[in-house]
Amino acid sequence: MDKTQVLKGILDTAVLAALAPAPKYGYDLVRNLREAGLTDVAEASVYGTLRRLYSAGLLTSEIVESDEGPPRKYYGLNDRGRVELQASAKTWREIVEAVDGIIRKGVPS
Amino acid sequence: MNSRVDDYLDRVERLLSDIDPDDRESLLADLRDQLDQTEDPVATLGPPEDFVTEYRRSAGLPVATAHPTEESAAIRAADLVSILVLALAVLLLFSFGGQIVLGPPVLVAGWFLARGSVPWLRTAWTIVAGLMAGELAYIFLSRLVWPNRAYPLFGILLVAGAIAAFFHNTTRTPPGPSHLPLAIMWVGLVGAALLLATSMGRGGAIGGLFVAFAALALGGGLMYLRR
DSSP: OOHHHHHHHHHHHHHHHHHSSSOBOHHHHHHHHHHTTOTTOOHHHHHHHHHHHHHTTOEEEEEEOOTTSSOEEEEEEOHHHHHHHHHHHHHHHHHHHHHHHHHHHHSOO | OOHHHHHHHHHHHHHTTTSOHHHHHHHHHHHHHHHTTOSOHHHHHOOHHHHHHHHHHHHTOOSGGGOTTOOOHHHHHHHHHHHHHHHHHHHHHHSTTTTTTTHHHHHHHHHHHHTTOOGGGHHHHHHHHHHHHHHHHHHIIIIIIOOTTHHHHHHHHHHHHHHHHHHHHHHSSSOOOTHHHHHHHHHHHHHHHHHHHHHHTGGGHHHHHHHHHHHHHHHHHHHHHHO
16 A cells, blocks of 8 residues: 555544644654654655645744754644634544445455 | 765755745644655655645646646647747737738637646736627627627626625635635626726727737636635
8 A cells, every 4th residue: 555645635634633732843843754654754844734725814824933953933723723623633533434435344354 | 964864855845835935834843744754755745846736636636737838848848839829819819900800710710729738827828818709798898799888887887896895805704715806806807807898989999909908918817716
């Protein structure tokens, strides 16, 4: 299975979910997704997704000074982002449940 | 940070020269973080061109502008022809006596030559489209449908609608898509041009036509640049 294609389909939801607990800057988010197991996710896709979700009005952003380098832009969820996350998480669970049911019938354990 | 990383970041910065400076700076700051301990940035992030292409795709930005300096000689030659045809079209369009008869066919030829060419010329293609649309709209409105006295009312309505929509769009939270104010400004410009064309009267018809075309072209170009 081409994991990259599956990731592309679910990346918006993963990014929203990863930002839900606390705001993060771009590289912080990349590390977070990697540590969660999305090791194949492309950095460029994550940074681009962040920009698109922000442009769509789903995220807040705040420039925070850093001791270790240039100021960083932290992204967090706003109310619209939380609503979107709830809806897309519900859709994702429905898909997982349906596909899992099909796979169980096709590949008995 | 080594010179390969600096070169990589410079390349990414150049390839993203058209996006919002704040977005570009925050991306570069993230990449600096990520590449801090890296010897070979290409091994980590892939070639800068590929990185930027994927970034643009994911961000919903036009991908074609990711390689502005890498056009082939054949494309450059085709662009040169397109520029010449476009220049000829504009000359014919605004030269006395030739504007209605020769303008549209030459513009159509220019448009077909221009389609799908290199990114930095696409504003020009948008201008061609604006000119064509403006000419057709002008001919349609002036000769077939409305009597001239309807122009001021039409212009006033367009301008009023544009101003109202512009303020509605810029004051709501969160703000609407960035191209919307420009689209609205475009409509307003067309309305203002119609008003101006009418005020110039019959003797100034060509001047009014020019203003209407210029407004359409300016609006179209701005919309493309901000897309």
